[in-house]
Amino acid sequence: MFDVYPLYDIDIVKAEGSYVWDSNGTKYLDMYGGHAVISVGHTNPHYVEMVTDQIKNIGFYSNSVIISQQKELAEKLGRLSGKEKYQLFLCNSGAEANENALKLASFYNGRKKVIAFDKAFHGRTSLAVAVTDNPGIVAPVNKTDNVIFLPLNDKNALEKAFAENEICAVITEGIQGVGGIRVADDDFLVKIRELCDRYDAVYIADSVQCGCGRSGKYFSHDWAGVDADIYTMAKGIGNGFPVGAIAISPKFEAKYGMLGTTFGGNHLACVAAIAVADEMLEKNLIRNAEEMGDYLMSELKKIPGIKDVRGKGLMIGIEMDYDTAALRKKLLFEEKIFVGSAGNKNVIRLLPALNITKEHADTFLNAFRKLLTE
Numbered sequence: 001m002f003d004v005y006p007l008y009d010i011d012i013v014k015a016e017g018s019y020v021w022d023s024n025g026t027k028y029l030d031m032y033g034g035h036a037v038i039s040v041g042h043t044n045p046h047y048v049e050m051v052t053d054q055i056k057n058i059g060f061y062s063n064s065v066i067i068s069q070q071k072e073l074a075e076k077l078g079r080l081s082g083k084e085k086y087q088l089f090l091c092n093s094g095a096e097a098n099e100n101a102l103k104l105a106s107f108y109n110g111r112k113k114v115i116a117f118d119k120a121f122h123g124r125t126s127l128a129v130a131v132t133d134n135p136g137i138v139a140p141v142n143k144t145d146n147v148i149f150l151p152l153n154d155k156n157a158l159e160k161a162f163a164e165n166e167i168c169a170v171i172t173e174g175i176q177g178v179g180g181i182r183v184a185d186d187d188f189l190v191k192i193r194e195l196c197d198r199y200d201a202v203y204i205a206d207s208v209q210c211g212c213g214r215s216g217k218y219f220s221h222d223w224a225g226v227d228a229d230i231y232t233m234a235k236g237i238g239n240g241f242p243v244g245a246i247a248i249s250p251k252f253e254a255k256y257g258m259l260g261t262t263f264g265g266n267h268l269a270c271v272a273a274i275a276v277a278d279e280m281l282e283k284n285l286i287r288n289a290e291e292m293g294d295y296l297m298s299e300l301k302k303i304p305g306i307k308d309v310r311g312k313g314l315m316i317g318i319e320m321d322y323d324t325a326a327l328r329k330k331l332l333f334e335e336k337i338f339v340g341s342a343g344n345k346n347v348i349r350l351l352p353a354l355n356i357t358k359e360h361a362d363t364f365l366n367a368f369r370k371l372l373t374e
């Protein structure tokens, strides 16, 4: 293998709900959902049944024929998100979703300059990485003068950048994930909407990590009460099957050949995403994410020794005064709990499945309290 991932010496072979088992039979609580990917639980029975039934009939055909599951998925995502009038384009990953959103914005207004924010992460393909604030992963070939990075939540800087440049688009996460669970202020998102309207620029809401109901609304940007022009999605919408998508406002007109992909929107991918949407609708998982998130955050705020607790719903950052690597290792190897990190490594990131229960939350809280008092 091309050695790009630092690995824990754990071989996960089985999973169910919010638990995973390694090859020695050790059981772990998954409070990280494999980077926010597991939304309706590992090996969710409805999901397994639908994907299994589909693969027995047909797994793939290209986008040259009708794939009726695409329409069903578009309708269900519209219902879940409340963006019924938006159009759906299907692809395969978060980076690809952002890549297509930025292309579409540029096709729309013919411009080139994009505003992104400090500590943003939007993926690793060419445009997506160009709007990502991490020089370490930007190759020379990805470098461009077309991206302006501004401080997150600085409305004056945003006004100034619009006044001084011909802006094509603004791309922002509603809650920065990789950047350290940094929440975009509601009035900042309202300002982005206002400026994009005033200058005919495109507001792109990267919902790859903070979307799919995780924040307690389908898109975390919706907490601000204004619509984006394009929402980008991946991770949780496929519960582990690679599915990317963009929801596109009615003001964009499609043209044949404008966007495209071989794998995007195939039968199997659509059915995986439909099963996720079914579960979310039927079990009201967006509500559960909000309730469980509120519970976790309010309990975490009572624990001494924590510098800050922030986020929304089940996208939670626990900031400490120190590098959390040793604490995360203890959580994993002593308490058998998976969590993630974010930002400058002082932040522990929780991104569990949206159907976690109070019992799961308490297991994590008790273990965390214990480790902090040791």
Ligand code: PLP
Pocket (backbone or CB within 6 Å): 035, 093, 094, 095, 096, 098, 121, 122, 123, 124, 173, 177, 178, 206, 207, 208, 209, 210, 234, 235
């Ligand atoms: N956007 C955000 C906010 C993300 O967190 C990620 C992945 O972590 C991406 C985009 C890229 O998604 P993918 O890894 O599926 O390309």
